[in-house]
Amino acid sequence: MDFMVFQYPMISVQACLDGILLGILFALIAYGMALQWGVMNIINIAQGDLVILGGYIAYFMYLYGIHPAWGVIVAPVIMYFVGIVIYKLVINKVVDRDLFISILATFGISILFMQLMNFAFGADVVLANSDYGTTMLFNNNVVLPNSKIFSAFISILFAICLVIYMKKSKLGRAIRATAQNARAAKILGVDTEKVYAATFGINAALCGVAGALISITFTIHPYMGLPYTIRSFMIVIVAGLGNLPGVAMSGMGLGVFEEFADYILGTEFRIGSVFLLLVLILVYRRFKLSRKREYLK
Amino acid sequence: MNRNNLILYSGILIFGIAAPFLFPAFKVQLSILCVLIVLATTWNIQGGEMGYNSFGNILFYGLGMYLCASVQVGMFFPLAEWTESGGEKTFVHTPAQFFQGMAVGLIVAAVVPTIVAGLIGYSILGLRGHYFAICTLGLGVAAGEISGGIEIIGAGQGFTTPPFPEVGSLDSRGEFFYFLSFFVLVLTFITVKGIYTTRFKLILNAIRDNEDKAEAMGIETMKYKIIGWMISAFFCGLAGGIMGGLVGYIDSTDVAFDGREMGVFMVLMAILGGKGTLWGPIIGATVFHIFKEGFWTFFLGWQYVALGVLIVVIVIYFPEGIMGWLREKYPERFGEVVDEKDRKAQVELK
Numbered sequence: 001m002d003f004m005v006f007q008y009p010m011i012s013v014q015a016c017l018d019g020i021l022l023g024i025l026f027a028l029i030a031y032g033m034a035l036q037w038g039v040m041n042i043i044n045i046a047q048g049d050l051v052i053l054g055g056y057i058a059y060f061m062y063l064y065g066i067h068p069a070w071g072v073i074v075a076p077v078i079m080y081f082v083g084i085v086i087y088k089l090v091i092n093k094v095v096d097r098d099l100f101i102s103i104l105a106t107f108g109i110s111i112l113f114m115q116l117m118n119f120a121f122g123a124d125v126v127l128a129n130s131d132y133g134t135t136m137l138f139n140n141n142v143v144l145p146n147s148k149i150f151s152a153f154i155s156i157l158f159a160i161c162l163v164i165y166m167k168k169s170k171l172g173r174a175i176r177a178t179a180q181n182a183r184a185a186k187i188l189g190v191d192t193e194k195v196y197a198a199t200f201g202i203n204a205a206l207c208g209v210a211g212a213l214i215s216i217t218f219t220i221h222p223y224m225g226l227p228y229t230i231r232s233f234m235i236v237i238v239a240g241l242g243n244l245p246g247v248a249m250s251g252m253g254l255g256v257f258e259e260f261a262d263y264i265l266g267t268e269f270r271i272g273s274v275f276l277l278l279v280l281i282l283v284y285r286r287f288k289l290s291r292k293r294e295y296l297k
Numbered sequence: 298m299n300r301n302n303l304i305l306y307s308g309i310l311i312f313g314i315a316a317p318f319l320f321p322a323f324k325v326q327l328s329i330l331c332v333l334i335v336l337a338t339t340w341n342i343q344g345g346e347m348g349y350n351s352f353g354n355i356l357f358y359g360l361g362m363y364l365c366a367s368v369q370v371g372m373f374f375p376l377a378e379w380t381e382s383g384g385e386k387t388f389v390h391t392p393a394q395f396f397q398g399m400a401v402g403l404i405v406a407a408v409v410p411t412i413v414a415g416l417i418g419y420s421i422l423g424l425r426g427h428y429f430a431i432c433t434l435g436l437g438v439a440a441g442e443i444s445g446g447i448e449i450i451g452a453g454q455g456f457t458t459p460p461f462p463e464v465g466s467l468d469s470r471g472e473f474f475y476f477l478s479f480f481v482l483v484l485t486f487i488t489v490k491g492i493y494t495t496r497f498k499l500i501l502n503a504i505r506d507n508e509d510k511a512e513a514m515g516i517e518t519m520k521y522k523i524i525g526w527m528i529s530a531f532f533c534g535l536a537g538g539i540m541g542g543l544v545g546y547i548d549s550t551d552v553a554f555d556g557r558e559m560g561v562f563m564v565l566m567a568i569l570g571g572k573g574t575l576w577g578p579i580i581g582a583t584v585f586h587i588f589k590e591g592f593w594t595f596f597l598g599w600q601y602v603a604l605g606v607l608i609v610v611i612v613i614y615f616p617e618g619i620m621g622w623l624r625e626k627y628p629e630r631f632g633e634v635v636d637e638k639d640r641k642a643q644v645e646l647k
Contacts, residue, residue: 043427093613099427100350104564105612111557112605119602226438233431273443278435279421286423 010141015259017137017144023218023255024152027248028159029228030235032206036281038241039129039179039199040095041103046086047232048225049113050204052211054079056121059128062215068128071212072154075206083204087197095196104173110225117222128215151213158209162202163244175199179242227271234278310483316477320595320638323457324471328543330586335485335536336559337566339529342489345572346498346566347525348505351424353433354533355560356440357414357554361406361534362541364456368405369398369542376449392462399542404536407531412439415532418523425508434556456547481539485532486579493575494561501525505573561608569611571620572641580619 012147033047044050057078090109094102164169166172177185178195198252214220235254239246254277261273317324323411336358343349354615370379376386392397417436450456461470492498499522503511512518537553538551547553570581593600617625 043431071432090609090613097510101612101616103350103427105609108608110605111561112602114557115442115599115601115605119599146554162540179620201358202504203350230431230435230438237428266446268446271445271566272439274433274444275439275442278433279439280434282421282424285428286420290423 002225012158015263016144016256019256019259020252021148021152023252024155025213026231026254027251028155029210030202030232030247030251033232034236034241036199037202039175040196045106045229046110049110050207051228052220052225053213055210055215058215059126062128066128068216072209075208075212079208080201080205083201084091084197087200115223125219125221128218130216149218165203171198230278315481317472324475328475328478331482332536332540333580334582334588335482335532336563337582338485338489339532340563341578342529346501350430351433352560352627353436354529355554355556357410357533358537360410361537362553363545364409365402365406365538366541368402369459372398390459395506396464401512407535410530410534411527414527416524422522437554437556441550445549446562458541458545463482469568478539481535509623569618571618574620575618577618
């Protein structure tokens with residue numbers, strides 16, 4: 001336990017800013033999860049592993065001398081096709097089935113990816129150095145790496161692009177129609193199979209962007225996927241499906257919570273506190289819903 | 298119980314008792330098989346019969362493992378110094394101390410998870426479907442992460458359980474753990490079989506099929522859900538305690554709260570054998586363990602990749618499991634009367 005955070009207000013400011021910048025990234029991943037959850041009604045446990053895979057793409061560009069920031073362009077393109085392949089091989093067989101089947105199947109994909117990445121890239125913690133320098137604020141009391149600001153900016157840009165795409169384009173309209181009522185969409189001539197594949201691909205591409213940004217700002221490791229899945233799941237259930245401002249807000253909230261947990265409890269309990277928060281949120285939700293049910297009686 | 302069953306059960310019992318002498322090289326594997334069967338069977342109580350698919354039974358398993366080892370050490374020696382010394386033998390249990398500690402440890406390892414399940418059950422079991430699944434997944438991982446930060450039980454570096462005292466021949470360690478796990482297996486089987494003949498099982502099935510209707514029929518669903526989970530927790534804790542002694546080393550995320558391995562295995566074994574049947578998890582666990590041990594060596598290093606593929610394949614192509622397949626093939630053997638006309642109509646529909 002360390003209560004320095006309360007004695008020195010500047011540390012709180014630092015934690016808040018860090019958390020908000022981190023939370024925007026989480027919100028991007030969560031947006032992908034909300035998309036596929038809303039459209040295909042599956043919960044993808046492998047979400048975090050897709051993120052890490054995207055991170056490795058940027059990392060390898062860095063290894064070969066290309067600036068990792070270009071990964072933001074390259075990773076989503078590659079990840080889109082990875083997503084399509086996963087969809088064709090596995091996901092299209094579990095779309096209409098019981099939710100638990102899809103959870104377990106994607107859990108299998110998650111284990112598979114984790115181990116393949118472990119073989120291919122080794123079990124070291126790596127990061128792609130972007131050389132962006134830092135920004136000092138408040139008389140040099142708060143240090144913000146420019147890479148974090150860059151990643152938050154790019155995330156917002158991608159989110160805005162996606163929202164416009166969903167609103168304006170034909171495919172976006174088809175995706176929204178399928179999310180509302182898959183059967184009716186099918187009757188009206190929407191190729192739902194294609195829509196599902198595209199949705200999963202877009203989700204994977206978003207994960208790729210987020211992963212590339214994470215490899216620049218933080219570190220990546222083959223086994224670090226599951227926490228990202230849990231974070232995005234948590235953000236989605238707090239915000240609700242199809243509520244983009246909510247996703248952004250709860251993402252930032254989660255980021256700030258994590259930074260404070262890191263300062264107060266210590267880094268070793270950081271991931272644990274995220275998972276505990278998930279349990280607490282679900283339990284809170286359960287009691288709230290049960291109260292609502294009693295009113296109905 | 299008719300004559301056939303009596304012969305079957307006594308045959309299995311005799312085989313179980315004779316097994317370590319018939320296959321002396323596989324004692325440890327057989328003990329692990331017993332533990333796996335216990336885990337799969339008890340997962341099936343709420344996963345298969347009650348319809349609450351939990352990834353979090355690993356919580357009770359790991360809790361039991363840590364509790365059993367801690368009690369076994371803490372009864373005679375200071376726990377903090379034991380974990381600090383790591384694998385070095387600063388303190389040595391006498392045989393009497395070891396068995397006494399193991400007995401008390403196993404009781405604690407069974408009782409405390411049961412109480413924990415009862416305490417958290419009211420909040421957690423109110424969740425439905427995938428929310429329950431993800432919540433329990435979170436519980437298991439959180440327990441692993443948090444126990445990995447606690448100093449007194451070894452934190453990140455792990456916890457060495459007391460080594461088996463040198464009594465009798467060299468084989469006595471394997472035999473002791475085999476018979477312990479076999480005893481727990483028999484206990485589990487008798488309990489589960491007993492449960493499955495009572496009204497309790499019907500209530501669990503009613504909850505699985507339609508919880509709201511079951512509640513409307515006047516069943517206090519929450520009470521039965523908690524009891525079902527507590528039974529699972531009791532045996533998971535016991536299994537964990539035995540496994541801790543058997544492995545000899547406890548690590549927070551790799552051995553105790555190993556959601557990636559044991560936590561998925563128990564779900565997978567139950568699904569492979571057939572959810573919601575008495576024999577399904579047992580058959581599933583046996584097939585899975587034989588496959589795992591038999592083929593793991595061929596994959597050498599790729600076993601987790603194989604595991605991932607196996608999960609996907611089983612879940613997608615074989616969700617009914619072995620028992621479900623048998624049931625479809627030989628419905629008469631399961632006491633189901635098939636109406637020929639009805640079946641023909643169904644075939645035509647397909």
